[in-house]
Amino acid sequence: MSPKTLYDKIWDAHLAHEAEDGTCLLYIDRHLVHEVTSPQAFEGLRLAKRTVRAPDKTIAVPDHNVPTTPGREDPKNMTEDSAIQVAALDKNAKDFGIHYYPVSDVRQGIVHIVGPEQGWTLPGMTVVCGDSHTATHGAFGALAHGIGTSEVEHVLATQTLIQKKSKNMKVEITGKLAPGVTAKDITLSVIGETGTAGGTGYVIEYCGEAIRDLSMEGRMTVCNMAIEGGARAGLIAPDEKTFAYVQGRPHAPKAAQWEAAMAWWKTLHSDEDAHWDKVITIKGEDIAPVVTWGTSPEDVLPITADVPAADSFDGGKVGAAQRALEYMDLTPGQKLSDIEIDTVFIGSCTNGRIEDLRAAAEVLKGKKIAVKRAMVVPGSGLVRAQAEEEGLADIFTQAGFEWRLAGCSMCLAMNPDQLAPGERCAATSNRNFEGRQGRGGRTHLMSPAMAAAAAVTGKLTDVRDMM
Amino acid sequence: MEKFEKVTGIAAPMPLVNIDTDMIIPKQFLKTIKRSGLGVNLFDEMRYDDNGNEIPDFVLNKPQYRDAEILIAGENFGCGSSREHAPWALKDFGIRAVVSTSFAEIFYNNCFKNGILPIVLPQEAVDVLMKDAEKGSNARMTIDLENQVVTSSDGEEFSFEVDSFRKHCLMNGLDDIGLTLEKAASIDSFEAKATQARPWV
Numbered sequence: 001m002s003p004k005t006l007y008d009k010i011w012d013a014h015l016a017h018e019a020e021d022g023t024c025l026l027y028i029d030r031h032l033v034h035e036v037t038s039p040q041a042f043e044g045l046r047l048a049k050r051t052v053r054a055p056d057k058t059i060a061v062p063d064h065n066v067p068t069t070p071g072r073e074d075p076k077n078m079t080e081d082s083a084i085q086v087a088a089l090d091k092n093a094k095d096f097g098i099h100y101y102p103v104s105d106v107r108q109g110i111v112h113i114v115g116p117e118q119g120w121t122l123p124g125m126t127v128v129c130g131d132s133h134t135a136t137h138g139a140f141g142a143l144a145h146g147i148g149t150s151e152v153e154h155v156l157a158t159q160t161l162i163q164k165k166s167k168n169m170k171v172e173i174t175g176k177l178a179p180g181v182t183a184k185d186i187t188l189s190v191i192g193e194t195g196t197a198g199g200t201g202y203v204i205e206y207c208g209e210a211i212r213d214l215s216m217e218g219r220m221t222v223c224n225m226a227i228e229g230g231a232r233a234g235l236i237a238p239d240e241k242t243f244a245y246v247q248g249r250p251h252a253p254k255a256a257q258w259e260a261a262m263a264w265w266k267t268l269h270s271d272e273d274a275h276w277d278k279v280i281t282i283k284g285e286d287i288a289p290v291v292t293w294g295t296s297p298e299d300v301l302p303i304t305a306d307v308p309a310a311d312s313f314d315g316g317k318v319g320a321a322q323r324a325l326e327y328m329d330l331t332p333g334q335k336l337s338d339i340e341i342d343t344v345f346i347g348s349c350t351n352g353r354i355e356d357l358r359a360a361a362e363v364l365k366g367k368k369i370a371v372k373r374a375m376v377v378p379g380s381g382l383v384r385a386q387a388e389e390e391g392l393a394d395i396f397t398q399a400g401f402e403w404r405l406a407g408c409s410m411c412l413a414m415n416p417d418q419l420a421p422g423e424r425c426a427a428t429s430n431r432n433f434e435g436r437q438g439r440g441g442r443t444h445l446m447s448p449a450m451a452a453a454a455a456v457t458g459k460l461t462d463v464r465d466m467m
Numbered sequence: 468m469e470k471f472e473k474v475t476g477i478a479a480p481m482p483l484v485n486i487d488t489d490m491i492i493p494k495q496f497l498k499t500i501k502r503s504g505l506g507v508n509l510f511d512e513m514r515y516d517d518n519g520n521e522i523p524d525f526v527l528n529k530p531q532y533r534d535a536e537i538l539i540a541g542e543n544f545g546c547g548s549s550r551e552h553a554p555w556a557l558k559d560f561g562i563r564a565v566v567s568t569s570f571a572e573i574f575y576n577n578c579f580k581n582g583i584l585p586i587v588l589p590q591e592a593v594d595v596l597m598k599d600a601e602k603g604s605n606a607r608m609t610i611d612l613e614n615q616v617v618t619s620s621d622g623e624e625f626s627f628e629v630d631s632f633r634k635h636c637l638m639n640g641l642d643d644i645g646l647t648l649e650k651a652a653s654i655d656s657f658e659a660k661a662t663q664a665r666p667w668v
C-alpha cells in the first residue's frame with residue numbers, strides 16, 4: 001500500500017461514491033448547526049418535502065446572535081430578527097428530531113466549543129458546520145470544515161457532501177516555544193508567513209514538537225485559524241492527549257466500543273514517507289507574541305515591531321495596506337506597543353476555553369483595567385461554570401471586566417456586543433476585517449494573555465514584560 | 468437554480484485584494500431567514516455612509532456600473548466566513564460572474580450553488596480585464612461557459628478552467644441534492660459498512 005497522509009486516511013474511510021470525473025461523495029459523521037446559516041436550509045428541505053437523513057448525527061446550538069446578558073431565555077430580550085432566527089432553530093430542531101442545546105441549557109455555547117466538550121467530535125471523523133471555523137475540530141484528527149447553506153441542506157438531506165480532494169500541506173513547528181508564547185501566536189505567525197490565501201486548495205496538517213507540546217485546547221486554537229490561512233481544514237494527528245481529553249465525555253464511546261475506537265484511532269497519523277504537496281517549517285523558538293496591525297489576519301507582527309509602511313509590500317497588497325492603515329488610523333513607524341486601546345474582548349471559538357480564561361486571569365490577578373470597557377465571554381455555559389468554580393470570574397470582575405454568558409458575542413457583533421465607530425479593541429477572536437466587530441471598529445488580534453496585558457496598561461503590551 | 472450559459476454585460480472593476488465576506492455582506496444582514504432581498508445591502512459599508520446615503524465614489528454607485536453583471540476583482544476574493552449570504556447578495560444585485568486570480572474556497576463553492584460563475588485567470592489576464600472594465604458601461608464583456616472563454620470589449624479572448632461536474636450543473640441549472648439522492652443506494656451501502664467498521668460513530 002502506498003504511504004498516506006492523515007488526511008488521505010480519513011478521506012478514504014469516508015468515500016461513499018466516486019464518479020468517473022473524480023467528483024466524490026464524502027460521508028459526514030457529524031453535522032453541527034447554528035441559527036444563522038441554517039434557516040434557509042431547513043426551509044429548503046420542507047419545500048422539497050425532504051427530511052434529515054441522520055438526525056442522530058446532527059447537533060444544533062444557537063450561538064451567533066444570542067445576547068450574552070442575563071434574561072436572554074426570554075425572546076423579548078433579543079432583537080426581533082435574532083429572536084426569529086433562534087425560534088426557527090428551536091422549531092427546526094424539534095420538527096426534525098436533532099440534538100439540541102437551547103440557550104437555557106448550561107451546555108449551550110459556541111458550536112465549536114460545545115462539539116468537543118460533549119464528545120461529539122472524535123478522531124477520524126468527518127465534521128461539517130455552516131461556519132468557517134469548523135476547522136477547530138481538526139485538533140482531534142477529524143476532517144472538519146465549513147460549508148455554505150446550500151451544502152448544509154445537502155448534508156441534512158443526504159449525510160454526504162460533494163467534494164474534490166484537496167492537496168496535502170504540512171506545517172511543522174519545531175522545537176519549544178519561548179515563555180509568553182502561545183498557540184494563538186503560532187497560528188497567527190503561520191498566517192503571517194503564508195498569507196491568507198497560502199493554504200487555498202490544501203488541507204493542512206500541523207505537526208512538530210511545539211504542536212505535540214500543546215494541550216488539546218491549544219491545538220484547537222491552532223486549527224481554528226486554518227481557515228484564515230485559506231486552507232479547507234487543519235488537522236493534528238491524535239495522540240495520548242487527544243484520547244485522554246475525549247475519554248469519559250458524554251458522547252464518547254464507552255467500554256468495548258472505546259477499545260475498538262482506540263484501535264483505529266492509533267492508526268491515524270501520516271505515514272513516514274507520505275507525499276506532501278507543500279511543506280512549511282517554522283522554528284518554535286523564533287515565534288514571538290504577536291498582534292495584528294491591519295484588517296487582514298495576515299497583517300501580523302511581533303509586539304516589539306513598528307507599524308509597517310504600505311510601500312514595504314508588493315503588488316495589490318500595497319493598496320490594501322494603505323487602506324488598512326487609514327482604516328486602523330495608524331502611522332507607519334509608530335511602535336505597536338504605543339497603540340492605545342479602548343476595549344478588550346476575551347472570548348470566541350479561538351480563545352474562549354477554560355485555559356484561555358486561566359491565562360488571562362493569571363495576568364489580571366490583583367490588577368485593574370485601564371481601558372474603557374473589557375468583557376469576557378466564556379465559550380460555553382460549562383466553561384463559565386468551571387471558571388466560576390476556580391475563582392477566575394472573581395479575578396475578572398474585580399479587575400473591572402464584565403462577566404458574560406456564553407456565545408459568539410463581539411467576535412462578529414451580531415448581538416448587541418459591538419464596537420462603536422473608531423473604537424479600538426484588543427481581541428482574542430480570529431478576524432480583524434473592517435467592521436467585523438461593529439461598523440468602523442478597529443480590531444487587533446492577539447492571545448488571551450496579551451489581551452489581558454493590554455487591558456491592564458491600556459496599550460498593546462508585550463506580556464513578557466509583565467511576567 | 469438559474470442556468471448559466473452565456474452572459475454579456477457590464478463589468479465593474481474592484482482591484483482591492485482580500486475582499487472578504489464581511490465587506491460583501493456585513494453581519495447585520497445575516498439575520499434574515501430568507502435567501503432573497505440582500506442586493507440592496509451588497510457591499511453595504513463601502514456603498515453607503517453612516518446615514519444610509521450612497522457614497523458616490525464606490526464603484527457600484529457610479530452610473531456606468533449600476534447595472535454591472537460581472538465583477539473583476541483583486542486576489543483572494545470572498546475570504547472569511549462561510550456565509551452564503553455573500554453570493555445571495557451578489558446574485559440579488561444582478562452579478563452573474565466574478566473574475567479574479569484566486570478565490571477563497573467556501574465562497575467559490577457557494578457561488579456555483581447559486582448560479583454565479585467564479586472565474587480564475589492569471590494575473591496578466593485579470594490586469595487586461597480590469598483595464599477593460601475601467602472603461603465603463605460601453606465596455607461589455609462576454610462570458611461563455613460552454614466554451615470556457617471570457618471575451619473583453621476589444622475582442623481579446625481568455626480561456627478558463629472549470630470543473631466539469633460544476634459546469635454541467637450550472638449550465639443545466641441542476642439541483643445537487645436531487646443528483647446526490649439518485650445515488651442513495653451507494654450511500655446506504657456505505658453507511659451500513661461504516662456502521663460496522665466504526666459502530667461508535
Ligand code: SF4
Pocket residue numbers: 063064110111112131133348349350407408411412429430
Ligand atoms: S466565535 Fe466568532 S468565529 Fe467562532 S463561530 Fe462564533 S462568530 Fe464564528
